[in-house]
Amino acid sequence: xxxxxxxxxxxxxxxxxxxxxxxxxxxxxxxxxxxxxxxxxxxxxxxxxxxxxxxxxxxxxxxxxxxxxxxxxxxxxxxxxxxxxxxxxxxxxxxxxxxxxxxxxxxxxxxxxxxxxxxxxxxxxxxxxxxxxxxxxxxxxxxxxxxxxxxxxxxxxxxxxxxxxxxxxxxxxxxxxxxxxxxxxxxxxxxxxxxxxxxxxxxxxxxxxxxxxxxxxxxxxxxxxxxxxxx
Amino acid sequence: xxxxxxxxxxxxxxxxxxxxxxxxxxxxxxxxxxxxxxxxxxxxxxxxxxxxxxxxxxxxxxxxxxxxxxxxxxxxxxxxxxxxxxxxxxxxxxxxxxxxxxxxxxxxxxxxxxxxxxxxxxxxxxxxxxxxxxxxxxxxxxxxxxxxxxxxxxxxxxxxxxxxxxxxxxxxxxxxxxxxxxxxxxxxxxxxxxxxxxxxxxxxxxxxxxxxxxxxxxxxxxxxxxxxxxxxxxxxxxxxxxxxxxxxxxxxxxxxxxxxxxxxxxxxxxxxxxxxxxxxxxxxxxxxxxxxxxxxxxxxxxxxxxxxxxxxxxxxxxxxxxxxxxxxxxxxxxxxxxxxxxxxxxxxxxxxxxxxxxxxxxxxxxxxxxxxxxxxxxxxxxxxxxxxxxxxxxxxxxxxxxxxxxxxxxxxxxxxxxxxxxxxxxxxxxxxx
Numbered sequence: 224x225x226x227x228x229x230x231x232x233x234x235x236x237x238x239x240x241x242x243x244x245x246x247x248x249x250x251x252x253x254x255x256x257x258x259x260x261x262x263x264x265x266x267x268x269x270x271x272x273x274x275x276x277x278x279x280x281x282x283x284x285x286x287x288x289x290x291x292x293x294x295x296x297x298x299x300x301x302x303x304x305x306x307x308x309x310x311x312x313x314x315x316x317x318x319x320x321x322x323x324x325x326x327x328x329x330x331x332x333x334x335x336x337x338x339x340x341x342x343x344x345x346x347x348x349x350x351x352x353x354x355x356x357x358x359x360x361x362x363x364x365x366x367x368x369x370x371x372x373x374x375x376x377x378x379x380x381x382x383x384x385x386x387x388x389x390x391x392x393x394x395x396x397x398x399x400x401x402x403x404x405x406x407x408x409x410x411x412x413x414x415x416x417x418x419x420x421x422x423x424x425x426x427x428x429x430x431x432x433x434x435x436x437x438x439x440x441x442x443x444x445x446x447x448x449x450x451x452x453x454x
Numbered sequence: 455x456x457x458x459x460x461x462x463x464x465x466x467x468x469x470x471x472x473x474x475x476x477x478x479x480x481x482x483x484x485x486x487x488x489x490x491x492x493x494x495x496x497x498x499x500x501x502x503x504x505x506x507x508x509x510x511x512x513x514x515x516x517x518x519x520x521x522x523x524x525x526x527x528x529x530x531x532x533x534x535x536x537x538x539x540x541x542x543x544x545x546x547x548x549x550x551x552x553x554x555x556x557x558x559x560x561x562x563x564x565x566x567x568x569x570x571x572x573x574x575x576x577x578x579x580x581x582x583x584x585x586x587x588x589x590x591x592x593x594x595x596x597x598x599x600x601x602x603x604x605x606x607x608x609x610x611x612x613x614x615x616x617x618x619x620x621x622x623x624x625x626x627x628x629x630x631x632x633x634x635x636x637x638x639x640x641x642x643x644x645x646x647x648x649x650x651x652x653x654x655x656x657x658x659x660x661x662x663x664x665x666x667x668x669x670x671x672x673x674x675x676x677x678x679x680x681x682x683x684x685x686x687x688x689x690x691x692x693x694x695x696x697x698x699x700x701x702x703x704x705x706x707x708x709x710x711x712x713x714x715x716x717x718x719x720x721x722x723x724x725x726x727x728x729x730x731x732x733x734x735x736x737x738x739x740x741x742x743x744x745x746x747x748x749x750x751x752x753x754x755x756x757x758x759x760x761x762x763x764x765x766x767x768x769x770x771x772x773x774x775x776x777x778x779x780x781x782x783x784x785x786x787x788x789x790x791x792x793x794x795x796x797x798x799x800x801x802x803x804x805x806x807x808x809x810x811x812x813x814x815x816x817x818x819x820x821x822x823x824x825x826x827x828x829x830x831x832x833x834x835x836x837x838x839x840x841x842x843x844x845x846x847x848x849x850x851x852x853x854x855x856x857x858x859x860x861x862x863x864x865x866x867x868x869x870x871x872x873x874x875x876x877x878x879x880x881x882x883x884x885x886x887x
Contacts, residue, residue: 281598283489286496316503325505329541330732332504337733340791353794358875362868410875 243421249444250346252415258446260408260415265304266312266366268332270296270375274400274426278383285381288427295430296375300404303438304373308448315365327363334360335374335405342405342417349417356412369409377402379426400426402434404441416445483532486595487551487588491532494550494587501540501556508539508559510721517575520568521555523657524576524650526583533582537575539722543729543738545671549578551587560735562719563726563742564670567712572657573664577650584649586642593639647693651700665697666707674778675737677786716745720755727758734795736766737773753830760822760839764846766815767799768808819843834864838873845880854880 270293379400406416420437443451521537533553542558672690730739739762802808827836841856
């Protein structure tokens with residue numbers, strides 16, 4: 224006979240697993256699913272990564288590691304999209320652009336983050352075509368010929384060894400590194416896809432090996448010019 | 455004896471973790487402080503590279519001149535004073551421990567004159583000069599260590615869950631940075647207010663304007679999250695009261711709009727209004743643009759004023775009495791996070807009150823767009839605004855005519871693509887070809 228406590232623990236873990244599976248499921252706008260919108264050309268905006276080191280005295284930023292990881296994720300997402308037949312426009316933030324372009328990038332990123340709060344709260348809404356950044360996104364000059372914007376967000380905590388000693392399960396979950404990829408229509412501003420990956424390992428180590436399969440898996444069901452290879 | 459020992463231990467421990475406000479004048483930098491200093495420099499670089507720092511030579515010069523007039527005397531180790539405008543629509547300002555002071559565009563747009571900005575900068579400069587960032591960081595690190603120790607103690611007896619909860623509470627966020635942006639403890643904030651007032655007086659500026667700025671900060675224009683249990687930051691009303699006490703007055707200082715200030719800050723105000731519209735702070739946009747639009751002879755101001763009123767939709771320009779209560783503010787904030795703009799507009803426009811507000815706001819918007827078009831007949835943007843307004847109102851033929859006028863006036867503009875798409879969509883929906 225299973226005890227109440229064990230039942231509650233199993234139920235809790237089951238719910239946690241179901242929630243995680245739901246979040247990792249690719250959420251795609253019907254327009255993209257039905258190929259009413261085709262993503263041939265895209266522009267990736269600079270990835271925003273927040274990595275903090277957590278020790279016994281609290282947290283502190285890992286600025287350099289975040290910057291490196293930001294460049295790595297940008298490159299890996301670019302590589303995967305290129306492999307799937309998407310033509311990529313140059314990174315609008317490189318080389319350092321004039322103020323007007325810098326402001327326009329910042330405004331796009333801020334708009335995406337504002338809408339992103341709602342998308343994350345209700346991923347089903349995306350599949351009903353509910354979310355948009357507004358058609359003013361079409362005024363972004365460097366993306367004039369693009370079909371879509373790609374936004375990359377990631378965050379995680381780098382836990383000190385002491386935390387691992389206190390509880391491997393909590394430390395694993397708490398130390399998870401989450402990456403979100405958002406695809407937005409470059410003309411209408413509609414959020415076309417929201418994809419999530421979770422890495423349960425240190426993201427700063429072996430990132431070139433650890434991330435590509437996760438990114439490939441996240442983008443697998445997104446309709447792109449070249450379909451993803453099926454295993 | 456045992457009780458005494460325990461009391462002594464507790465007293466010593468509390469003294470150890472207490473923030474050391476008003477510390478010794480010679481501040482000795484520890485390794486931890488130097489790390490925070492480096493983090494501050496990283497934040498400076500980050501804000502700049504991300505396009506969050508607004509650059510306008512005249513505005514920067516004015517802000518720096520105001521800031522320099524209220525700085526504490528003498529050089530400070532590891533402090534290089536710099537004043538920046540942050541492209542952020544919220545009404546806020548903050549200082550990093552390295553002497554970088556950021557004033558949000560939202561605050562500059564809300565202020566009425568230079569002396570109010572001087573008060574804000576003096577307050578922030580006090581945080582830097584009195585090393586509040588470092589002191590707060592040290593205090594938080596000690597408290598976090600305590601919390602983590604508690605989590606390990608609770609780990610064994612309660613199966614780890616409570617311990618883990620405490621542990622995660624302790625490690626949530628980059629506390630030191632959050633602290634310097636969103637406020638220090640009550641004591642340190644009070645110290646910065648009072649010292650800031652003295653610095654403003656010393657600069658022969660009007661100290662009452664710091665209290666007036668606080669009154670402006672206390673005006674709630676948008677639904678905001680309200681802390682449920684404990685707020686470390688002194689309430690703005692309390693701050694106004696003790697500032698008035700220092701000034702020897704019992705009345706709130708009256709409005710003191712300075713036309714010279716508003717004209718000089720025009721680029722920041724326009725920037726703030728656009729950012730506020732973008733992040734759905736429509737009431738703030740309307741309040742801020744009214745001052746700018748009051749300046750005669752500026753079509754860009756009038757167009758943006760029209761946009762602010764149009765975006766307000768079925769909302770009232772000011773929150774109602776119920777919406778201003780803590781319950782109302784929380785509910786409004788939750789709704790704004792939950793509903794998209796379209797959903798919120800539909801929901802509000804379903805009521806008689808919402809419909810009435812919508813009509814009124816649309817009439818205001820149309821009036822501003824028309825004034826802009828009359829003032830500068832070559833300006834295309836007023837027609838973009840009119841087109842969007844008529845489209846919102848379901849006046850398809852008028853919307854198409856306004857959009858076509860826009861395309862005539864701005865054949866190669868950045869908005870061309872989206873306006874053409876709107877024309878195609880409206881025509882397909884049954885409008886005149």
